[in-house]
Amino acid sequence: MSKDITPTATELAILGVLWNTGPATVREVHDALSNQTTLGYTSALKMLQVMHKKGLVKRDESQRSHVYRAARPAHATQGGLVRDLIDKAFAGSAAELVVRALSASPVSDDELDRIRELIDQKDRERE
Numbered sequence: 508m509s510k511d512i513t514p515t516a517t518e519l520a521i522l523g524v525l526w527n528t529g530p531a532t533v534r535e536v537h538d539a540l541s542n543q544t545t546l547g548y549t550s551a552l553k554m555l556q557v558m559h560k561k562g563l564v565k566r567d568e569s570q571r572s573h574v575y576r577a578a579r580p581a582h583a584t585q586g587g588l589v590r591d592l593i594d595k596a597f598a599g600s601a602a603e604l605v606v607r608a609l610s611a612s613p614v615s616d617d618e619l620d621r622i623r624e625l626i627d628q629k630d631r632e633r634e
Contacts, residue, residue: 512561513591520544521554522577522584530576
């Protein structure tokens with residue numbers, strides 16, 4: 508996937524299924540999304556075909572039912588989206604993003620511990 512391809516909300520939902528379940532057929536993706544969206548089977552098929560052309564998913568055509576998988580791991584796609592959000596919405600300030608994220612919703616103790624660990628790691632990298 509090139510850097511300039513930003514998945515749409517529906518594409519991210521489909522990628523989420525593939526990241527969580529691993530390779531899947533159109534039917535499996537459709538079934539996994541059926542409780543979240545009104546995306547029909549034909550629309551799911553079309554979306555996966557478009558995502559394949561965009562390089563968001565890879566397709567195994569060796570079986571009758573094509574099997575799709577995410578072209579990039581979740582962390583790589585999410586990292587690109589976060590970098591784009593930081594640049595576009597927060598004028599390049601990661602700190603502003605973190606402040607907004609932490610003030611937007613409650614944060615669990617586990618999440619705070621994880622955030623502290625990341626801050627400590629970044630401090631150690633600077634030394």
